[in-house]
Amino acid sequence: MQSVVNNEEISPELTIPDELLPIKDDQRKIGKLAYMSMWLGDGFNIGNITVGSSIVVAGVATMNLLQTVVAAAIAIAIVSLIFALNDRFGYETGVPYVMQLRLSFGKNGAKFSSLFRGVPSLVWFGFQSWTGALALNEIAKIITNNGFNNVAICFTFLMIVQLILSIRGFKFIKNITSVVSVIMMVSLLSLFIILLVNHGSAISQTLVQSKGSWGIQFFGFIVAFLGNYTAIFESAADYSRELKPGISNCKRGFLYFLPIGFSYGITLLTGAMLSAVTGIASPVDAMSHIFNNHVIMLLVSLFIVLGVITTNAVANITPTTYVLTSLLKLPRKLSLVLVTGLAVFTCPWLLVGDSSSQGLTIFIHSYAIFLGPLTAIILIEYYIVRKRKVDLDQLYRDDIRKINWKAFAALIAGALFALTQIELSWLIGFAVSAVVYLTVNKLSKSDTANII
DSSP states (O other), rough: OOOOOGGGGOOOOOOOGGGGSSOOGGOBBOOOHHHHHHHHHHHHHHHHHHHHHHEEEEEEHHHOOHHHHHHHHHHHHHHHHHHHHHHHHHHHHOOHHHHHHHHOHHHHHHHHHTTTHHHHHHHHHHHHHHHHHHHHHHHHHHTTTOOOHHHHHHHHHHHHHHHHHHHHHHHHHHHHHHHHHHHHHHHHHHHHHHHHHHHHHHHHHIIISSSOOOOHHHHHHHHHHOOOOOOOHHHHHOOOOOOOOOHHHHHHEEEHHHHHHHHHEEEEEHHHHHHHHOOOOHHHHHHHHOOOHHHHHHHHHHHHHHHHHHHHIIIIHHHHHHHHHHHHHOHHHHHHHHHHHHHTTTTTTGSSSSOOOOHHHHHHHHHHHHHHHHHHHHIIIIIIIIOOOOOOOHHHHHHHHHHOOOHHHHHHHHHHHHHHGGGGGHHHHHHHHHHHHHHHHHHSOOOGGOOO
């Protein structure tokens, strides 16, 4: 039976920020529909479209439509499965991801390993915001009849808006995403249909008739599609701890699979088709190229901006804030300000050019080197090593074990092997770290309870 300790039962002498304490059952306000809407809104975003557009490089498709659909389906299945497995810790305990890492890596080790989640989400925050700024700049150009054209100002404005909204809290974010997800779904489905109806021949010539590859390139795109979500399902506890109690594991699995499968699948295909039609990798520039109608472009750009705001709030700002709160013991609002400032210095404009979005793909493969191994370690720790038995009072103590070197040995081994084939980094790292961590725990005579 798992030990779950309420907030007031955590030892009072501990210096843990309130934001990192377990959320009690009666404090969880997110229902099933709102939770699905949150992931639906997260899936319909410009970053996912850009990942889809990476299939086409300089107007030439590196995979055909069938290969793209199959790769996306495999990636979505893996994403949903790991989400359902990894969300269980946060759902059953109310504890955030940065504290979950203590189980595997120890107190100080958790702080270091949390950076592998925090840094990618910080870069995604900057990238999403820059892309949203491009769309916001299009809106300003249309409204002012080209009298205004300054992406940097739009970027600054959008960062400030997101900061203000995030300060309002997770419940406010949930309410926003519930509305925006519907708007994004309608707008992107409309774009999907418009591309098929008006540009079917170009799509057929570039995507359908392309030979593509079922080899290393195919599996590389599975990793790219998977890697786009790995940072999010890695910190599943940050989201599931907000979900109302009483939902079975199977039903929670569908809360991920249905919205992510639908929204992510559509956005990936839309990105591929958009790039195939225009030969432009940046979705905002590609859409401005297709739509000469200012009213349509105004609406599309507005939807992009809304999608950026909801995606960042859910997938990027929240987990990075938890990481900073844990590392520096800062108040939540101050952490949010710092996260926003750091995102500006990630230089997001370097990830995507007009002819190719390969910079974004390389970035995803790079952080997947560490997140594949990290995912394997935390799942094995919770399900196999501890068999879901966790003493939360011990987990939150200051005198717990500082570093678990077995976890770091498995992490390093997985990352090193992942480097041998960067296109398959997540899959290789996950497999190697799983084997190493299982082996060292089996050979070790030490009691795992000493870690916490």
